[in-house]
Amino acid sequence: MERLTDIMGIGVGPFNLSIAALLEQVPSLTSCFLEHKKEFIWHEGLMLPNTYMQTSYLKDLVTAVAPESPYSFIAYLVRNKKFYRFLNTEQKTITRAEFSDYLSWASKQLTNVKFSQTVEQIEFVDDRFIVTTNQGQYQTKHICLGTGKSPYIPTEIKPYLGDNCFHASEIGLRNIDLTGKRVVLVGGGQTGADVFLNALRGNWGQPAQLDWLSRRANFQALDEAAFSNEYFMPRYVEQFYHLDEAVKQQEIRAQKLTSDGITSEALLAIYQELYDKFEVQKQRKWVRLLPHRTVNAMSNTTNGFKLMANNTLTGKEEHYAATVVILATGFESKIPNCIKALTPMLDLSEGGLLQLDPNFRVKWSGGQDNHIYAVNAGLDSHGIADPQLSLMAWRSAKIINDLLPVPAFDLFENEHVIQWTNDDSEHDCEPASAAQSVNEGIAEKTLSMA
Numbered sequence: 001m002e003r004l005t006d007i008m009g010i011g012v013g014p015f016n017l018s019i020a021a022l023l024e025q026v027p028s029l030t031s032c033f034l035e036h037k038k039e040f041i042w043h044e045g046l047m048l049p050n051t052y053m054q055t056s057y058l059k060d061l062v063t064a065v066a067p068e069s070p071y072s073f074i075a076y077l078v079r080n081k082k083f084y085r086f087l088n089t090e091q092k093t094i095t096r097a098e099f100s101d102y103l104s105w106a107s108k109q110l111t112n113v114k115f116s117q118t119v120e121q122i123e124f125v126d127d128r129f130i131v132t133t134n135q136g137q138y139q140t141k142h143i144c145l146g147t148g149k150s151p152y153i154p155t156e157i158k159p160y161l162g163d164n165c166f167h168a169s170e171i172g173l174r175n176i177d178l179t180g181k182r183v184v185l186v187g188g189g190q191t192g193a194d195v196f197l198n199a200l201r202g203n204w205g206q207p208a209q210l211d212w213l214s215r216r217a218n219f220q221a222l223d224e225a226a227f228s229n230e231y232f233m234p235r236y237v238e239q240f241y242h243l244d245e246a247v248k249q250q251e252i253r254a255q256k257l258t259s260d261g262i263t264s265e266a267l268l269a270i271y272q273e274l275y276d277k278f279e280v281q282k283q284r285k286w287v288r289l290l291p292h293r294t295v296n297a298m299s300n301t302t303n304g305f306k307l308m309a310n311n312t313l314t315g316k317e318e319h320y321a322a323t324v325v326i327l328a329t330g331f332e333s334k335i336p337n338c339i340k341a342l343t344p345m346l347d348l349s350e351g352g353l354l355q356l357d358p359n360f361r362v363k364w365s366g367g368q369d370n371h372i373y374a375v376n377a378g379l380d381s382h383g384i385a386d387p388q389l390s391l392m393a394w395r396s397a398k399i400i401n402d403l404l405p406v407p408a409f410d411l412f413e414n415e416h417v418i419q420w421t422n423d424d425s426e427h428d429c430e431p432a433s434a435a436q437s438v439n440e441g442i443a444e445k446t447l448s449m450a
Ligand SMILES: Cc1cc2nc3c(=O)[nH]c(=O)nc-3n(C[C@H](O)[C@H](O)[C@H](O)COP(=O)(O)OP(=O)(O)OC[C@H]3O[C@@H](n4cnc5c(N)ncnc54)[C@H](O)[C@@H]3O)c2cc1C
Pocket: 010, 011, 012, 013, 014, 015, 016, 034, 035, 036, 037, 042, 043, 046, 052, 053, 054, 055, 117, 118, 119, 120, 146, 147, 148, 149, 191, 336, 338, 375, 376, 387, 388, 389, 390
Protein backbone atom coordinates (compact mmCIF):
# COMPACT_ATOMS: atom_id res chain seq x y z
CA MET A 1 0.00 0.00 0.00
CA GLU A 2 1.21 3.49 -0.94
CA ARG A 3 2.00 6.17 1.68
CA LEU A 4 -0.90 8.20 3.15
CA THR A 5 -1.62 11.33 1.08
CA ASP A 6 -3.66 14.34 2.09
CA ILE A 7 -5.92 14.37 -0.94
CA MET A 8 -6.54 11.97 -3.78
CA GLY A 9 -8.41 12.91 -6.95
CA ILE A 10 -10.59 10.26 -8.56
CA GLY A 11 -10.69 10.81 -12.33
CA VAL A 12 -8.69 13.45 -14.18
CA GLY A 13 -10.80 15.58 -16.47
CA PRO A 14 -10.13 19.33 -16.60
CA PHE A 15 -11.74 19.87 -13.19
CA ASN A 16 -9.53 17.61 -11.10
CA LEU A 17 -6.55 18.52 -13.31
CA SER A 18 -7.05 22.12 -12.25
CA ILE A 19 -6.86 21.11 -8.57
CA ALA A 20 -3.77 19.00 -9.28
CA ALA A 21 -2.09 21.95 -11.03
CA LEU A 22 -2.87 24.42 -8.23
CA LEU A 23 -1.74 21.97 -5.56
CA GLU A 24 1.77 22.08 -7.01
CA GLN A 25 2.10 25.50 -5.43
CA VAL A 26 0.90 24.27 -2.02
CA PRO A 27 3.80 22.15 -0.71
CA SER A 28 2.16 21.59 2.67
CA LEU A 29 -0.41 19.22 1.07
CA THR A 30 0.48 15.89 -0.50
CA SER A 31 -1.74 14.75 -3.37
CA CYS A 32 -2.23 12.14 -6.04
CA PHE A 33 -4.74 12.13 -8.91
CA LEU A 34 -5.79 8.86 -10.54
CA GLU A 35 -7.08 8.59 -14.10
CA HIS A 36 -8.37 5.58 -15.96
CA LYS A 37 -7.13 6.68 -19.42
CA LYS A 38 -3.56 6.04 -20.63
CA GLU A 39 -3.01 9.76 -21.23
CA PHE A 40 -4.99 12.96 -21.12
CA ILE A 41 -7.52 13.44 -23.88
CA TRP A 42 -10.57 15.63 -23.53
CA HIS A 43 -13.95 14.17 -24.60
CA GLU A 44 -12.23 12.12 -27.28
CA GLY A 45 -15.50 10.85 -28.78
CA LEU A 46 -16.61 14.43 -29.50
CA MET A 47 -13.33 15.74 -30.83
CA LEU A 48 -14.88 16.62 -34.20
CA PRO A 49 -13.23 18.78 -36.88
CA ASN A 50 -13.71 22.53 -36.45
CA THR A 51 -15.31 22.41 -33.03
CA TYR A 52 -14.63 25.38 -30.82
CA MET A 53 -14.71 26.14 -27.11
CA GLN A 54 -17.69 27.99 -25.71
CA THR A 55 -15.50 29.75 -23.16
CA SER A 56 -12.44 32.00 -23.25
CA TYR A 57 -9.00 30.39 -23.18
CA LEU A 58 -8.27 32.56 -20.12
CA LYS A 59 -10.71 30.37 -18.21
CA ASP A 60 -7.98 27.77 -18.04
CA LEU A 61 -6.78 25.47 -15.24
CA VAL A 62 -5.27 28.20 -13.08
CA THR A 63 -5.28 31.80 -14.38
CA ALA A 64 -8.33 33.10 -12.52
CA VAL A 65 -6.70 32.43 -9.14
CA ALA A 66 -2.99 31.99 -9.89
CA PRO A 67 -1.95 33.92 -13.01
CA GLU A 68 1.70 33.28 -12.09
CA SER A 69 1.24 29.50 -12.36
CA PRO A 70 3.36 27.65 -14.96
CA TYR A 71 0.21 25.75 -16.06
CA SER A 72 -1.75 28.59 -17.64
CA PHE A 73 -2.85 28.62 -21.27
CA ILE A 74 -0.52 31.57 -21.89
CA ALA A 75 2.39 29.56 -20.43
CA TYR A 76 1.42 26.71 -22.77
CA LEU A 77 1.58 29.09 -25.77
CA VAL A 78 4.95 30.44 -24.72
CA ARG A 79 6.51 27.08 -23.84
CA ASN A 80 5.29 25.63 -27.15
CA LYS A 81 6.76 28.58 -29.08
CA LYS A 82 3.50 29.74 -30.63
CA PHE A 83 2.60 32.82 -28.60
CA TYR A 84 3.02 35.44 -31.37
CA ARG A 85 1.39 33.31 -34.05
CA PHE A 86 -1.52 32.65 -31.72
CA LEU A 87 -2.00 36.40 -31.29
CA ASN A 88 -1.94 36.88 -35.07
CA THR A 89 -4.93 34.54 -35.45
CA GLU A 90 -7.08 37.02 -33.43
CA GLN A 91 -9.10 34.12 -32.01
CA LYS A 92 -11.53 34.85 -29.19
CA THR A 93 -12.01 31.16 -28.56
CA ILE A 94 -9.80 28.21 -29.43
CA THR A 95 -10.60 24.82 -30.93
CA ARG A 96 -11.41 21.93 -28.63
CA ALA A 97 -8.43 20.13 -30.11
CA GLU A 98 -6.08 22.89 -28.90
CA PHE A 99 -7.73 23.02 -25.46
CA SER A 100 -7.25 19.26 -25.17
CA ASP A 101 -3.62 19.62 -26.23
CA TYR A 102 -3.12 22.33 -23.57
CA LEU A 103 -4.63 20.11 -20.86
CA SER A 104 -2.53 17.17 -22.00
CA TRP A 105 0.61 19.34 -21.94
CA ALA A 106 -0.17 20.42 -18.35
CA SER A 107 -0.91 16.85 -17.25
CA LYS A 108 2.46 15.64 -18.54
CA GLN A 109 4.32 18.06 -16.28
CA LEU A 110 2.39 17.34 -13.12
CA THR A 111 4.04 14.81 -10.86
CA ASN A 112 0.86 14.23 -8.85
CA VAL A 113 -1.18 12.77 -11.78
CA LYS A 114 -1.14 9.03 -12.54
CA PHE A 115 -2.68 7.54 -15.69
CA SER A 116 -3.88 3.98 -16.46
CA GLN A 117 -5.37 3.81 -12.98
CA THR A 118 -9.00 2.72 -12.90
CA VAL A 119 -10.43 3.35 -9.47
CA GLU A 120 -12.52 0.29 -8.66
CA GLN A 121 -13.41 0.76 -5.02
CA ILE A 122 -13.15 3.35 -2.26
CA GLU A 123 -13.70 2.30 1.34
CA PHE A 124 -13.53 4.28 4.55
CA VAL A 125 -11.48 2.50 7.20
CA ASP A 126 -10.74 4.12 10.61
CA ASP A 127 -9.42 7.58 9.72
CA ARG A 128 -8.71 7.20 6.00
CA PHE A 129 -9.99 6.22 2.60
CA ILE A 130 -8.58 3.08 1.01
CA VAL A 131 -8.61 3.49 -2.77
CA THR A 132 -8.31 0.31 -4.85
CA THR A 133 -7.38 0.59 -8.51
CA ASN A 134 -6.51 -1.94 -11.20
CA GLN A 135 -2.86 -1.29 -10.26
CA GLY A 136 -2.86 -1.33 -6.47
CA GLN A 137 -4.05 0.27 -3.25
CA TYR A 138 -3.67 3.82 -1.97
CA GLN A 139 -4.61 5.54 1.27
CA THR A 140 -5.68 9.12 1.64
CA LYS A 141 -7.19 11.49 4.20
CA HIS A 142 -9.54 13.18 1.73
CA ILE A 143 -10.83 12.43 -1.75
CA CYS A 144 -12.10 14.59 -4.56
CA LEU A 145 -14.50 12.94 -6.99
CA GLY A 146 -13.97 14.13 -10.55
CA THR A 147 -15.31 11.30 -12.66
CA GLY A 148 -17.45 13.54 -14.88
CA LYS A 149 -20.95 12.92 -16.19
CA SER A 150 -22.50 10.01 -18.07
CA PRO A 151 -24.23 10.20 -21.47
CA TYR A 152 -27.97 10.66 -21.01
CA ILE A 153 -30.11 8.23 -23.03
CA PRO A 154 -33.89 8.74 -22.92
CA THR A 155 -35.61 5.65 -21.44
CA GLU A 156 -37.71 5.00 -24.55
CA ILE A 157 -34.56 4.79 -26.68
CA LYS A 158 -32.42 2.58 -24.38
CA PRO A 159 -33.67 -0.78 -25.81
CA TYR A 160 -32.53 0.24 -29.32
CA LEU A 161 -28.92 1.16 -28.50
CA GLY A 162 -26.42 -0.58 -30.75
CA ASP A 163 -24.37 -0.13 -33.92
CA ASN A 164 -27.02 2.09 -35.54
CA CYS A 165 -28.34 3.91 -32.50
CA PHE A 166 -25.81 5.55 -30.20
CA HIS A 167 -24.97 8.59 -28.10
CA ALA A 168 -23.06 11.37 -29.85
CA SER A 169 -20.27 11.14 -27.25
CA GLU A 170 -19.12 7.94 -29.03
CA ILE A 171 -19.16 9.33 -32.55
CA GLY A 172 -15.43 9.98 -32.79
CA LEU A 173 -14.63 6.54 -31.40
CA ARG A 174 -16.74 4.70 -34.00
CA ASN A 175 -15.84 4.21 -37.59
CA ILE A 176 -19.14 5.54 -38.88
CA ASP A 177 -20.26 5.74 -42.49
CA LEU A 178 -23.51 7.60 -43.11
CA THR A 179 -23.39 7.19 -46.89
CA GLY A 180 -26.87 6.58 -48.29
CA LYS A 181 -28.39 6.29 -44.78
CA ARG A 182 -31.46 8.00 -43.34
CA VAL A 183 -30.01 9.74 -40.31
CA VAL A 184 -32.06 11.12 -37.43
CA LEU A 185 -30.17 13.34 -35.00
CA VAL A 186 -31.93 14.03 -31.70
CA GLY A 187 -30.99 17.03 -29.55
CA GLY A 188 -30.68 20.74 -30.28
CA GLY A 189 -27.74 21.83 -28.11
CA GLN A 190 -24.10 22.49 -29.01
CA THR A 191 -23.27 18.81 -29.52
CA GLY A 192 -26.30 18.37 -31.80
CA ALA A 193 -25.13 21.40 -33.80
CA ASP A 194 -21.55 20.08 -34.08
CA VAL A 195 -22.72 16.65 -35.25
CA PHE A 196 -25.26 18.19 -37.65
CA LEU A 197 -22.68 20.46 -39.27
CA ASN A 198 -20.24 17.58 -39.77
CA ALA A 199 -22.98 15.34 -41.22
CA LEU A 200 -24.20 18.20 -43.44
CA ARG A 201 -20.67 18.70 -44.77
CA GLY A 202 -20.52 14.99 -45.59
CA ASN A 203 -17.65 14.32 -43.20
CA TRP A 204 -19.02 10.81 -42.58
CA GLY A 205 -20.22 10.26 -46.19
CA GLN A 206 -23.27 11.67 -47.96
CA PRO A 207 -26.48 10.67 -46.12
CA ALA A 208 -29.68 10.05 -48.11
CA GLN A 209 -31.66 12.03 -45.53
CA LEU A 210 -30.64 14.03 -42.46
CA ASP A 211 -33.34 15.01 -39.94
CA TRP A 212 -32.42 17.11 -36.90
CA LEU A 213 -35.03 17.00 -34.16
CA SER A 214 -35.00 19.29 -31.17
CA ARG A 215 -37.57 19.75 -28.47
CA ARG A 216 -36.47 23.36 -28.11
CA ALA A 217 -38.62 26.05 -29.73
CA ASN A 218 -35.86 26.84 -32.22
CA PHE A 219 -32.14 26.26 -32.79
CA GLN A 220 -31.28 28.60 -29.98
CA ALA A 221 -28.12 30.65 -29.51
CA LEU A 222 -25.82 30.58 -26.50
CA ASP A 223 -26.63 33.60 -24.36
CA GLU A 224 -23.25 35.26 -23.90
CA ALA A 225 -24.42 38.75 -23.08
CA ALA A 226 -22.45 40.67 -20.47
CA PHE A 227 -25.11 40.47 -17.79
CA SER A 228 -25.83 36.79 -18.48
CA ASN A 229 -22.17 36.10 -17.87
CA GLU A 230 -22.66 37.42 -14.32
CA TYR A 231 -24.06 33.95 -13.52
CA PHE A 232 -20.52 32.68 -14.02
CA MET A 233 -19.03 34.80 -11.25
CA PRO A 234 -17.94 33.55 -7.82
CA ARG A 235 -20.11 36.11 -6.02
CA TYR A 236 -23.23 34.96 -7.86
CA VAL A 237 -22.52 31.29 -7.16
CA GLU A 238 -21.95 31.96 -3.47
CA GLN A 239 -25.30 33.71 -3.20
CA PHE A 240 -27.10 31.17 -5.38
CA TYR A 241 -26.10 28.48 -2.91
CA HIS A 242 -28.27 30.03 -0.19
CA LEU A 243 -31.44 30.46 -2.27
CA ASP A 244 -34.59 28.48 -1.69
CA GLU A 245 -34.48 25.07 -3.48
CA ALA A 246 -37.53 25.80 -5.65
CA VAL A 247 -36.11 29.19 -6.63
CA LYS A 248 -32.80 27.53 -7.56
CA GLN A 249 -34.55 25.13 -9.94
CA GLN A 250 -36.52 27.98 -11.49
CA GLU A 251 -33.32 30.02 -12.02
CA ILE A 252 -31.43 27.04 -13.51
CA ARG A 253 -34.26 26.53 -16.03
CA ALA A 254 -34.38 30.25 -16.86
CA GLN A 255 -30.60 30.41 -17.37
CA LYS A 256 -30.35 27.28 -19.55
CA LEU A 257 -29.21 29.03 -22.73
CA THR A 258 -26.27 30.69 -20.98
CA SER A 259 -24.54 27.31 -21.05
CA ASP A 260 -26.64 25.01 -23.24
CA GLY A 261 -27.26 27.21 -26.27
CA ILE A 262 -25.39 26.91 -29.57
CA THR A 263 -22.58 29.39 -30.29
CA SER A 264 -23.52 32.08 -32.83
CA GLU A 265 -20.52 31.03 -34.93
CA ALA A 266 -21.80 27.42 -35.19
CA LEU A 267 -25.34 28.59 -35.99
CA LEU A 268 -24.06 30.88 -38.70
CA ALA A 269 -21.83 28.17 -40.17
CA ILE A 270 -24.85 25.83 -40.35
CA TYR A 271 -27.05 28.51 -41.89
CA GLN A 272 -24.43 29.41 -44.49
CA GLU A 273 -23.86 25.75 -45.36
CA LEU A 274 -27.62 25.24 -45.81
CA TYR A 275 -27.82 28.35 -48.00
CA ASP A 276 -24.94 27.19 -50.17
CA LYS A 277 -26.26 23.64 -50.60
CA PHE A 278 -29.93 24.38 -51.17
CA GLU A 279 -30.11 27.95 -52.53
CA VAL A 280 -26.88 28.16 -54.52
CA GLN A 281 -26.06 24.58 -55.55
CA LYS A 282 -29.84 23.78 -55.62
CA GLN A 283 -29.32 20.28 -54.22
CA ARG A 284 -32.32 18.04 -53.58
CA LYS A 285 -33.65 18.93 -50.10
CA TRP A 286 -32.17 15.98 -48.21
CA VAL A 287 -32.09 17.84 -44.86
CA ARG A 288 -34.85 18.81 -42.43
CA LEU A 289 -34.50 20.93 -39.29
CA LEU A 290 -37.32 20.06 -36.91
CA PRO A 291 -37.66 22.15 -33.75
CA HIS A 292 -40.53 21.69 -31.24
CA ARG A 293 -40.29 17.88 -31.62
CA THR A 294 -40.16 15.74 -28.48
CA VAL A 295 -39.28 12.12 -29.20
CA ASN A 296 -41.54 9.95 -27.05
CA ALA A 297 -41.30 6.47 -28.57
CA MET A 298 -39.27 4.36 -30.94
CA SER A 299 -39.72 1.02 -32.67
CA ASN A 300 -37.89 -1.33 -35.04
CA THR A 301 -38.83 -1.51 -38.72
CA THR A 302 -37.59 -3.81 -41.48
CA ASN A 303 -35.04 -1.20 -42.57
CA GLY A 304 -34.10 0.35 -39.24
CA PHE A 305 -36.15 2.39 -36.81
CA LYS A 306 -39.23 4.57 -36.53
CA LEU A 307 -39.20 7.50 -34.10
CA MET A 308 -42.44 8.96 -32.80
CA ALA A 309 -42.26 12.64 -31.86
CA ASN A 310 -44.79 15.08 -30.52
CA ASN A 311 -44.85 18.41 -32.34
CA THR A 312 -45.49 20.83 -29.50
CA LEU A 313 -46.69 23.53 -31.92
CA THR A 314 -49.51 21.43 -33.41
CA GLY A 315 -49.92 18.87 -30.62
CA LYS A 316 -49.78 16.15 -33.29
CA GLU A 317 -47.64 13.03 -33.37
CA GLU A 318 -45.16 12.73 -36.24
CA HIS A 319 -43.13 9.73 -37.42
CA TYR A 320 -39.54 9.70 -38.66
CA ALA A 321 -37.83 6.78 -40.37
CA ALA A 322 -34.14 6.19 -39.64
CA THR A 323 -31.39 3.75 -40.45
CA VAL A 324 -29.09 5.55 -38.01
CA VAL A 325 -30.13 7.41 -34.85
CA ILE A 326 -27.60 9.72 -33.17
CA LEU A 327 -28.46 10.98 -29.70
CA ALA A 328 -27.15 14.40 -28.76
CA THR A 329 -29.28 14.22 -25.65
CA GLY A 330 -26.75 15.53 -23.15
CA PHE A 331 -25.19 14.16 -20.01
CA GLU A 332 -26.43 13.28 -16.53
CA SER A 333 -24.95 13.08 -13.05
CA LYS A 334 -24.59 9.64 -11.52
CA ILE A 335 -22.95 8.42 -8.34
CA PRO A 336 -19.72 6.71 -9.45
CA ASN A 337 -19.71 2.94 -8.93
CA CYS A 338 -16.39 3.10 -7.11
CA ILE A 339 -17.99 4.80 -4.08
CA LYS A 340 -20.73 2.16 -3.62
CA ALA A 341 -19.19 1.11 -0.28
CA LEU A 342 -19.60 4.68 1.02
CA THR A 343 -23.26 4.98 0.00
CA PRO A 344 -24.78 4.17 3.43
CA MET A 345 -22.84 7.14 4.85
CA LEU A 346 -23.84 9.61 2.12
CA ASP A 347 -26.58 12.14 2.69
CA LEU A 348 -28.16 11.90 -0.77
CA SER A 349 -30.79 14.22 -2.27
CA GLU A 350 -34.35 13.08 -3.03
CA GLY A 351 -33.16 12.40 -6.58
CA GLY A 352 -30.40 10.12 -5.22
CA LEU A 353 -27.54 12.53 -5.96
CA LEU A 354 -24.65 13.83 -3.85
CA GLN A 355 -25.33 16.99 -1.85
CA LEU A 356 -22.60 19.57 -1.40
CA ASP A 357 -21.78 22.23 1.16
CA PRO A 358 -20.67 25.70 -0.06
CA ASN A 359 -17.02 24.53 -0.22
CA PHE A 360 -17.90 21.53 -2.43
CA ARG A 361 -17.69 19.01 0.43
CA VAL A 362 -20.07 16.10 -0.01
CA LYS A 363 -22.48 15.77 2.89
CA TRP A 364 -21.80 12.49 4.63
CA SER A 365 -21.70 10.95 8.07
CA GLY A 366 -18.23 9.36 7.89
CA GLY A 367 -15.16 10.79 9.59
CA GLN A 368 -15.51 14.43 10.61
CA ASP A 369 -11.90 15.09 9.68
CA ASN A 370 -12.11 13.25 6.37
CA HIS A 371 -13.73 15.07 3.50
CA ILE A 372 -15.15 13.91 0.19
CA TYR A 373 -15.14 16.77 -2.31
CA ALA A 374 -16.90 16.60 -5.65
CA VAL A 375 -16.45 18.66 -8.81
CA ASN A 376 -19.12 18.77 -11.54
CA ALA A 377 -21.72 17.53 -9.07
CA GLY A 378 -23.18 20.84 -7.90
CA LEU A 379 -25.59 22.06 -10.58
CA ASP A 380 -28.54 21.93 -8.16
CA SER A 381 -26.65 23.51 -5.25
CA HIS A 382 -24.21 25.93 -6.91
CA GLY A 383 -26.04 26.70 -10.15
CA ILE A 384 -25.48 26.79 -13.87
CA ALA A 385 -21.73 27.55 -13.68
CA ASP A 386 -20.89 24.30 -11.89
CA PRO A 387 -20.61 21.97 -14.92
CA GLN A 388 -18.77 24.63 -16.93
CA LEU A 389 -15.12 25.61 -17.15
CA SER A 390 -15.68 29.27 -16.23
CA LEU A 391 -15.21 28.89 -12.49
CA MET A 392 -13.04 25.79 -12.56
CA ALA A 393 -9.92 27.47 -11.13
CA TRP A 394 -11.93 29.35 -8.50
CA ARG A 395 -13.64 26.15 -7.31
CA SER A 396 -10.28 24.35 -7.21
CA ALA A 397 -8.83 27.15 -5.06
CA LYS A 398 -11.85 27.05 -2.79
CA ILE A 399 -11.40 23.32 -2.23
CA ILE A 400 -7.68 23.72 -1.54
CA ASN A 401 -8.30 26.62 0.85
CA ASP A 402 -10.85 24.46 2.66
CA LEU A 403 -8.14 21.87 3.33
CA LEU A 404 -5.73 24.38 4.85
CA PRO A 405 -5.62 26.20 8.20
CA VAL A 406 -4.67 29.40 6.34
CA PRO A 407 -6.00 29.95 2.78
CA ALA A 408 -3.41 29.60 0.01
CA PHE A 409 -5.44 31.57 -2.54
CA ASP A 410 -6.91 35.03 -2.17
CA LEU A 411 -10.50 34.72 -3.38
CA PHE A 412 -11.65 38.10 -2.13
CA GLU A 413 -13.71 40.00 -4.70
CA ASN A 414 -14.48 43.68 -4.99
CA GLU A 415 -18.07 44.66 -4.37
CA HIS A 416 -20.07 45.07 -7.56
CA VAL A 417 -23.02 47.31 -8.36
CA ILE A 418 -25.19 44.33 -9.31
CA GLN A 419 -26.97 43.23 -6.15
CA TRP A 420 -28.70 39.88 -6.51
CA THR A 421 -30.01 39.93 -2.98
CA ASN A 422 -29.95 42.57 -0.27
CA ASP A 423 -27.45 40.48 1.67
CA ASP A 424 -25.14 41.22 -1.25
CA SER A 425 -24.47 44.66 0.11
CA GLU A 426 -23.52 45.93 3.51
CA HIS A 427 -25.56 49.05 2.73
CA ASP A 428 -29.31 49.46 2.96
CA CYS A 429 -31.33 49.31 -0.26
CA GLU A 430 -31.56 53.07 -0.37
CA PRO A 431 -28.50 54.62 1.19
CA ALA A 432 -30.15 58.01 1.75
CA SER A 433 -27.06 59.86 2.88
CA ALA A 434 -24.85 58.51 0.09
CA ALA A 435 -27.52 59.21 -2.55
CA GLN A 436 -27.93 62.69 -1.16
CA SER A 437 -24.23 63.48 -1.28
CA VAL A 438 -23.93 62.22 -4.88
CA ASN A 439 -26.86 64.43 -5.87
CA GLU A 440 -25.40 67.29 -3.95
CA GLY A 441 -22.11 66.79 -5.75
CA ILE A 442 -23.85 66.94 -9.13
CA ALA A 443 -25.83 70.01 -8.05
CA GLU A 444 -22.67 71.75 -6.90
CA LYS A 445 -20.91 71.00 -10.19
CA THR A 446 -23.91 72.20 -12.21
CA LEU A 447 -23.97 75.43 -10.21
CA SER A 448 -20.27 76.07 -10.63
CA MET A 449 -20.49 75.36 -14.37
CA ALA A 450 -23.39 77.82 -14.63
C1 LIG B 1 -17.94 18.02 -26.05
C2 LIG B 1 -18.00 18.93 -24.86
C3 LIG B 1 -17.54 20.22 -24.98
C4 LIG B 1 -17.57 21.08 -23.88
N1 LIG B 1 -17.14 22.35 -24.05
C5 LIG B 1 -17.19 23.20 -23.03
C6 LIG B 1 -16.76 24.55 -23.19
O1 LIG B 1 -16.36 24.97 -24.27
N2 LIG B 1 -16.81 25.38 -22.11
C7 LIG B 1 -17.26 24.94 -20.90
O2 LIG B 1 -17.29 25.73 -19.97
N3 LIG B 1 -17.67 23.68 -20.72
C8 LIG B 1 -17.65 22.79 -21.75
N4 LIG B 1 -18.07 21.50 -21.56
C9 LIG B 1 -18.57 21.09 -20.21
C10 LIG B 1 -17.44 20.67 -19.21
O3 LIG B 1 -16.52 21.71 -19.10
C11 LIG B 1 -16.71 19.42 -19.64
O4 LIG B 1 -17.61 18.33 -19.73
C12 LIG B 1 -15.56 19.00 -18.70
O5 LIG B 1 -14.80 18.04 -19.36
C13 LIG B 1 -16.01 18.45 -17.36
O6 LIG B 1 -14.85 18.08 -16.68
P1 LIG B 1 -14.77 16.92 -15.59
O7 LIG B 1 -13.38 16.95 -15.08
O8 LIG B 1 -15.87 17.02 -14.61
O9 LIG B 1 -15.13 15.55 -16.35
P2 LIG B 1 -14.54 14.77 -17.58
O10 LIG B 1 -13.86 15.66 -18.53
O11 LIG B 1 -15.65 13.92 -18.08
O12 LIG B 1 -13.42 13.82 -16.94
C14 LIG B 1 -13.72 12.77 -16.05
C15 LIG B 1 -12.54 11.81 -16.06
O13 LIG B 1 -12.73 10.84 -15.05
C16 LIG B 1 -12.22 9.60 -15.54
N5 LIG B 1 -12.82 8.51 -14.75
C17 LIG B 1 -14.14 8.22 -14.65
N6 LIG B 1 -14.30 7.16 -13.81
C18 LIG B 1 -13.06 6.82 -13.36
C19 LIG B 1 -12.58 5.81 -12.49
N7 LIG B 1 -13.40 4.95 -11.86
N8 LIG B 1 -11.25 5.73 -12.28
C20 LIG B 1 -10.39 6.60 -12.88
N9 LIG B 1 -10.80 7.55 -13.74
C21 LIG B 1 -12.12 7.66 -13.97
C22 LIG B 1 -12.62 9.58 -17.01
O14 LIG B 1 -11.80 8.71 -17.75
C23 LIG B 1 -12.40 11.05 -17.38
O15 LIG B 1 -11.13 11.29 -17.92
C24 LIG B 1 -18.07 20.62 -22.63
C25 LIG B 1 -18.56 19.33 -22.53
C26 LIG B 1 -18.53 18.47 -23.63
C27 LIG B 1 -19.09 17.09 -23.49
